[in-house]
Every structure is written in structure tokens, then in C-alpha cells.
Amino acid sequence: MTNNRTELSELGEFGLIERIKSKFQTVNSTTLKGIGDDAAMLDAGDNAFLVSTDMLLEGIHFDLSYMPLQHLGYKAVAVNVSDIAAMNGTPEQIVLGLAISNRFSLEAIDAFFEGVQAACKNYNVDLVGGDTSSSAAGLVIAITVLGRVAHDRAVKRSGAKANDIICVTGDLGAAYLGLQVLEREKQVFLSNPDMQPDLEKYEYLVGRQLKPEARMDIVHELRDKNCLPTSMIDISDGLASELFHLSKNSNLGVKIFEDKVPIDHATFETAIEFKLDPITCALHGGEDYELLFTINPADYDKLKNHPDIHFIGHMHNDPTQHVLVTKQQTAVPLQAQGWNHF
Amino acid sequence: MTNNRTELSELGEFGLIERIKSKFQTVNSTTLKGIGDDAAMLDAGDNAFLVSTDMLLEGIHFDLSYMPLQHLGYKAVAVNVSDIAAMNGTPEQIVLGLAISNRFSLEAIDAFFEGVQAACKNYNVDLVGGDTSSSAAGLVIAITVLGRVAHDRAVKRSGAKANDIICVTGDLGAAYLGLQVLEREKQVFLSNPDMQPDLEKYEYLVGRQLKPEARMDIVHELRDKNCLPTSMIDISDGLASELFHLSKNSNLGVKIFEDKVPIDHATFETAIEFKLDPITCALHGGEDYELLFTINPADYDKLKNHPDIHFIGHMHNDPTQHVLVTKQQTAVPLQAQGWNHF
Numbered sequence: 001m002t003n004n005r006t007e008l009s010e011l012g013e014f015g016l017i018e019r020i021k022s023k024f025q026t027v028n029s030t031t032l033k034g035i036g037d038d039a040a041m042l043d044a045g046d047n048a049f050l051v052s053t054d055m056l057l058e059g060i061h062f063d064l065s066y067m068p069l070q071h072l073g074y075k076a077v078a079v080n081v082s083d084i085a086a087m088n089g090t091p092e093q094i095v096l097g098l099a100i101s102n103r104f105s106l107e108a109i110d111a112f113f114e115g116v117q118a119a120c121k122n123y124n125v126d127l128v129g130g131d132t133s134s135s136a137a138g139l140v141i142a143i144t145v146l147g148r149v150a151h152d153r154a155v156k157r158s159g160a161k162a163n164d165i166i167c168v169t170g171d172l173g174a175a176y177l178g179l180q181v182l183e184r185e186k187q188v189f190l191s192n193p194d195m196q197p198d199l200e201k202y203e204y205l206v207g208r209q210l211k212p213e214a215r216m217d218i219v220h221e222l223r224d225k226n227c228l229p230t231s232m233i234d235i236s237d238g239l240a241s242e243l244f245h246l247s248k249n250s251n252l253g254v255k256i257f258e259d260k261v262p263i264d265h266a267t268f269e270t271a272i273e274f275k276l277d278p279i280t281c282a283l284h285g286g287e288d289y290e291l292l293f294t295i296n297p298a299d300y301d302k303l304k305n306h307p308d309i310h311f312i313g314h315m316h317n318d319p320t321q322h323v324l325v326t327k328q329q330t331a332v333p334l335q336a337q338g339w340n341h342f
Numbered sequence: 343m344t345n346n347r348t349e350l351s352e353l354g355e356f357g358l359i360e361r362i363k364s365k366f367q368t369v370n371s372t373t374l375k376g377i378g379d380d381a382a383m384l385d386a387g388d389n390a391f392l393v394s395t396d397m398l399l400e401g402i403h404f405d406l407s408y409m410p411l412q413h414l415g416y417k418a419v420a421v422n423v424s425d426i427a428a429m430n431g432t433p434e435q436i437v438l439g440l441a442i443s444n445r446f447s448l449e450a451i452d453a454f455f456e457g458v459q460a461a462c463k464n465y466n467v468d469l470v471g472g473d474t475s476s477s478a479a480g481l482v483i484a485i486t487v488l489g490r491v492a493h494d495r496a497v498k499r500s501g502a503k504a505n506d507i508i509c510v511t512g513d514l515g516a517a518y519l520g521l522q523v524l525e526r527e528k529q530v531f532l533s534n535p536d537m538q539p540d541l542e543k544y545e546y547l548v549g550r551q552l553k554p555e556a557r558m559d560i561v562h563e564l565r566d567k568n569c570l571p572t573s574m575i576d577i578s579d580g581l582a583s584e585l586f587h588l589s590k591n592s593n594l595g596v597k598i599f600e601d602k603v604p605i606d607h608a609t610f611e612t613a614i615e616f617k618l619d620p621i622t623c624a625l626h627g628g629e630d631y632e633l634l635f636t637i638n639p640a641d642y643d644k645l646k647n648h649p650d651i652h653f654i655g656h657m658h659n660d661p662t663q664h665v666l667v668t669k670q671q672t673a674v675p676l677q678a679q680g681w682n683h684f
Contacts, residue, residue, distance in 0.1 A: 004449055005448075006447055006449060007447065008447070008448055008451065009444070010448070011448060013474055016451070016474055017472075020469075023459060024459065024462065024468070026468040026469075026470065027466060027468060028435065028466065028467075028468050031435060033470075034468060034469070034470040035469065035470060035471055035472070039471065040435065040437065040470035040471040042391075042434070042435060042470070042488065044386040044387065045386065045387035046387070049384075049386065051435070051488065052437070053437040053439050053471060053472060053484070053486055055441055055473050057441050057475060057477055057478065059478040059479075060476055060477065060478055061475070092370045092372050092373070092384070093372075093373055093382065095382065095394070097395050097396070097397040097484050098397075099397055099402070099482070102349070102350065102351070105347040105348055105350070106348035106349070106350055106352070106353060106358075107346055109350065113362055113365060117365060117366065120366065124369060124370065125370075126366070126368040126369060126373045126376060127362075127366045127368075127376070127377065128373055128376040129377055129381065129382040129393060129394060129395060130359075130362075132355055133399060133402060133403070134402055135402065136399065136400075136401040136479065137401075137479030137480070138478065138479070140397070140399065140441070142395070142397055142439045142482075142484030144437055146391075148372070
């Protein structure tokens with residue numbers, strides 16, 4: 001017997017996804033778009049159905065020592081809704097798989113579902129089914145979200161054109177620094193349980209980590225302003241990684257400007273406190289769940305006064321060149337770091 | 343602080359699902375049927391979209407010491423497809439969430455996906471998306487399946503009428519006994535690793551546990567014979583438990599006959615060997631993934647010669663009476679035992 005063992009870490013998460021994708025061809029005429037975007041697209045007459053799924057595992061994606069179960073329920077729905085937003089669609093239903101170990105009481109599970117309910121209400125989504133199971137280890141949450149979009153309003157990762165303007169909503173890096181703050185306070189608490197965490201100063205950052213929102217408001221506003229992005233993705237793994245997805249799928253290069261990347265002052269100050277470079281946090285910190293999209297330059301006037309949309313650069317024709325122009329006007333190559341779960 | 347802790351085991355799985363269901367109202371007009379059937383139904387023009395989700399956790403739903411990963415991949419798809427079959431629908435797409443610990447090699451994951459691929463091919467289903475993650479503990483699989491059915495062909499749990507004939511496909515109890523055989527061989531192996539398991543005699547039972555099939559063949563045949571069941575469910579938790587679902591949702595009572603319940607001779611003999619009552623295995627053993635459905639007596643002639651459909655009893659008007667008539671012609675109350683994961 002030969003010892004053929006390849007570690008998953010040799011491929012990484014994206015490598016594994018590419019490998020799976022290459023093995024599966026789609027055969028049903030109702031499958032409009034399979035693996036490789038924020039959501040799959042299925043034919044539903046005048047509309048396309050959008051389908052996306054996300055798993056959250058205790059000890060990997062969340063730590064219950066600082067994540068209240070109510071927030072966790074909310075976040076689990078929000079991060080899925082964010083994938084529908086990234087296709088320019090409207091979420092309508094979710095199904096929820098939940099594996100629970102016996103250390104959770106009914107009251108704890110009720111708290112989790114209060115969060116799910118609050119998110120369903122906020123995003124106008126129906127919980128239509130699910131699966132419950134026991135778990136030998138931690139809590140596992142698997143949500144699949146279903147949404148809808150008119151065929152001519154669907155926005156994929158692949159539609160960007162050279163000279164399209166790169167836009168990002170909100171601000172970046174805060175959720176990552178919120179996580180750093182929570183991790184530090186946890187260590188303080190573990191070494192001295194009498195210490196009460198003082199999180200007031202970090203309220204914004206911690207809130208961004210614990211209570212992210214899907215930017216459905218932006219999806220609605222883009223429609224109201226009659227602006228259809230040419231490509232879009234949500235920022236779950238960090239700006240740089242998502243830029244690479246857009247550029248790869250659109251076969252283009254990317255140029256962004258450091259001084260245009262939106263960073264909140266709390267993010268900036270806390271990055272310095274943690275001896276981190278703020279732009280690094282914004283480029284590679286995950287879980288912001290903001291929208292990254294490209295627009296035709298002709299649409300710029302429609303959005304230029306929007307207080308929460310930032311124009312950070314543009315796409316260009318050379319798919320091998322991805323650069324960040326620093327505040328010192330130096331062009332440095334963008335690195336796609338992102339998260340590697342393996 | 344009062345100590346309000348209610349154990350989940352006090353409610354049980356069905357109690358928890360009822361509790362969740364009671365808290366969530368649906369608001370979208372496209373939600374045709376929410377929690378409470380084998381699949382949710384969403385509006386898709388001429389058709390209804392069917393959505394169902396299932397999680398499989400290592401150590402809870404499968405044991406990799408006797409479940410080859412290829413079979414696991416196949417089974418994970420098949421059990422989801424079975425839920426679409428139970429609505430009389432056709433499966434079209436799946437999304438797959440997979441959490442993997444670093445003890446799995448790429449070759450192991452390839453084997454898993456070979457099974458997924460074989461099932462997708464067999465059931466004509468497209469893998470259109472998913473999520474991969476690391477896991478701190480065992481393997482976790484979360485599949486959501488999407489299917490379609492014409493509005494007037496959808497079969498719910500709630501449509502049975504008094505005097506409808508109760509039908510079941512295939513035979514029952516084999517998957518449960520297959521599991522008992524595998525568990526026994528595992529214990530033998532653990533106490534003496536030089537012992538090679540002799541499973542030949544139990545091939546049918548072990549196959550039913552490791553390689554279940556969704557009964558899409560029956561769905562197609564029912565359509566060809568122009569027979570629309572009045573209610574339907576798949577047998578994942580055991581015949582008795584599923585009968586209770588049909589009777590509760592249809593507000594009727596159930597009467598079945600022991601001598602009509604299909605039990606394979608291998609199931610019968612192995613039950614005796616394990617000192618188990620064969621009818622108990624058929625009533626309460628799970629994972630058969632056969633279809634349980636009711637038909638209008640007027641449709642009996644269409645199915646009466648089908649070699650794999652068995653007529654085991656009928657529905658009646660008293661929703662408090664659920665009886666099994668034994669081979670000795672004694673009517674005993676049916677117990678809904680099923681599986682309780684908590």
C-alpha cells in the first residue's frame with residue numbers, strides 16, 4: 001500500500017473549491033449558475049432564484065465566551081443574507097440546520113432563535129425549514145438562504161469592464177479589530193476572572209464583530225438610483241481577497257488607492273494600539289460584510305454624493321497587475337491573503 | 343439570578359421543532375409552505391420550489407470506522423433527495439456545507455466527493471454551491487436540496503382522507519439491523535484487531551445502512567400510473583413515527599396490520615439473532631428511506647400489482663386511535679418511538 005496522503009493545507013480553501021468545481025458539471029437546464037459566485041442562480045421564470053449556504057462552527061467561527069447566543073443567531077442569518085445582497089437580490093427564505101450539544105439549555109436555544117427571529121424580521125425573510133440534531137462537540141449552524149432577482153438585475157462577479165470604478169460601502173477592518181479586542185479581553189478574564197472587561201471605548205468595533213448587518217439598504221438604494229453594478233461581492237474574507245475574486249472572474253487587473261479605502265477612526269486608533277497597520281486590517285481583516293462592487297463610470301454621478309459609498313480605484317486591462325497606491329504614491333502589489341481555514 | 347435551566351431532553355426533538363415553528367410566522371407571499379413537511383414549498387410560477395436541509399455529524403449520524411467516505415458522500419445526497427421524493431417532486435440542485443478537521447487528507451475528501459458525484463449523477467442533481475470550513479472536532483456535512491413539482495402534483499403530509507389506503511415501498515428495518523451488525527463487528531475488531539469482519543451473510547442489511555437510495559423510481563412510476571398519493575413522507579425515523587406525522591397532519595387515525603408490513607427475510611433472521619422482535623425493528627428502526635404514502639381506494643387497482651408497493655392498512659376518522667393489528671389479530675396501540683437526538 002503506497003502512502004498517498006496530501007494535506008488539505010497544501011491546496012488551501014480556494015484550491016479545494018476549484019478542485020471540487022472542476023469535477024462537477026451541471027446538467028439541469030434550470031441551473032443558470034453553479035459554483036463560483038456569492039450565490040447559485042436557478043431558473044424561476046421571470047426571476048432567478050438565488051441560493052447560498054454558510055456554516056458556522058463553535059471554536060472556528062465563533063467563541064461563545066464572548067459571543068452572546070442572541071447575536072450569534074442574528075449574525076448567522078445576516079452573513080447569509082449578505083450573499084444574496086452581493087448578487088443584487090432580495091432574500092426571501094432561509095432553512096436552518098442546528099446541531100446542539102447537551103450543555104445547551106432550552107433557554108440558551110431560545111436566545112439563539114430570538115436573534116434568528118430579529119434578523120428574519122429585519123431582512124423580511126421567512127424561516128421555512130431546517131434540521132435539528134445533537135452534537136458531540138460544539139454548536140454547529142448551517143444556514144441556506146434563498147433569494148430572488150430579476151434576470152436582468154442579477155450582478156455576478158464576472159461582469160466588470162476596464163475603467164469601471166471600484167466602490168466599497170461602509171468602512172473596513174473594524175470587525176477584525178473588534179475580534180482582537182474581544183480575544184484580548186478574554187485572555188485578561190481567563191488570567192483574572194474578577195476583572196470586568198471595559199469595552200466601552202471599543203463599542204463600535206465590537207459591535208461590528210458581534211452584530212454585522214447585510215447591506216440590503218445599499219441594494220435597495222442602487223435600484224432606486226437606477227444604478228446596476230457591473231460586478232459585486234460581499235466582503236467576508238477581506239477587501240484584498242474579494243478584489244482578487246472580482247478581477248479573476250472578470251479577467252481584469254485592479255488598482256486601488258490607500259487614501260480612498262474607508263477606515264473608521266476607531267479602527268485606525270485601535271490598530272495602532274495593537275501595533276497593526278490600519279490599511280492591513282482593512283485589506284485583510286474579514287467579516288466586514290460590506291459590499292464591494294464596480295460601476296460603469298457613466299453611473300458615477302448617481303452615487304457620488306452617497307455618504308456611505310466610497311470610490312477606491314478602478315479596474316484595468318492587465319489581469320496580472322493588482323496594485324495598491326500608498327499614501328506616499330508608491331504602487332505596491334496587492335496580496336490576496338484572506339482567511340485560510342485549513 | 344434565578345436558575346432557569348430547562349434541558350432540551352425535556353422537549354425532545356419534535357417538541358423543539360414545534361416550539362420554533364410557533365415563534366416564526368411567514369411574511370413573504372412566495373412562501374407557500376414553511377416548517378412542518380419533508381420540504382418547504384416556495385412559489386416559482388407554474389411550479390413550486392421544494393427546499394429541504396439535512397445535517398450529518400460524525401459521531402452522531404455516522405461512524406467512519408465502518409462508513410467508507412465514498413458511501414457517506416452518496417448517502418448524504420440520497421437522504422436529502424429522499425425528502426424531495428416525499429413531496430412527489432424532482433430534485434434538481436444541492437448546495438453542500440462541509441467542515442473538515444485536519445486529520446482528513448485530500449484523498450479522503452476526494453473519496454467523499456466521488457460519492458457525492460455518483461449520487462448527483464444517479465439522481466440527476468447539480469451541485470451548485472457550498473461552503474468549506476475547518477472543524478475542531480469531526481466531519482460535519484450540511485446539504486440543502488432544491489427540487490421542483492407542479493403545484494397540482496405536490497403531496498404534503500396533510501392530505502390523507504379517512505379510508506385512504508396506507509402504502510409503503512420496499513422493506514423496513516434492514517438499515518437498523520445493518521447498523522447493529524456494523525456496531526457488533528466494530529466491537530469485535532476493537533477487542534481483537536486481527537479479526538476480519540465477516541459481513542457476507544449481512545450484505546443486504548449492511549448495504550441498506552451504508553448505501554440507502556431515495557425512491558425516485560417510485561415517484562416516477564406513480565406519475566406514469568397517473569396515481570397521485572393523498573399524503574406522503576419518507577421513512578427516516580421509523581414507520582411508526584412517520585405514521586404519526588401523517589395522521590397528525592391529516593387529523594386522522596391509523597390502522598395497520600403486522601402481517602402486511604414488509605420485512606426482508608434477512609432482516610427477520612438477523613433480528614432474531616440479535617434477540618429483537620422483527621416488527622419492532624420495522625416500526626422503529628430508522629434510515630430505511632422508503633416512501634410511506636396514502637392513496638384514495640379508487641387508485642388501488644393502479645398499484646395493486648406493483649411488486650415493491652405494499653398495502654399495510656388504512657386511515658380512519660378517529661385521530662386518537664393508532665393501532666397495529668398483530669398476527670394474532672390483537673389490536674395494540676402504536677407507539678411513536680422514533681429517534682430522539684437529545
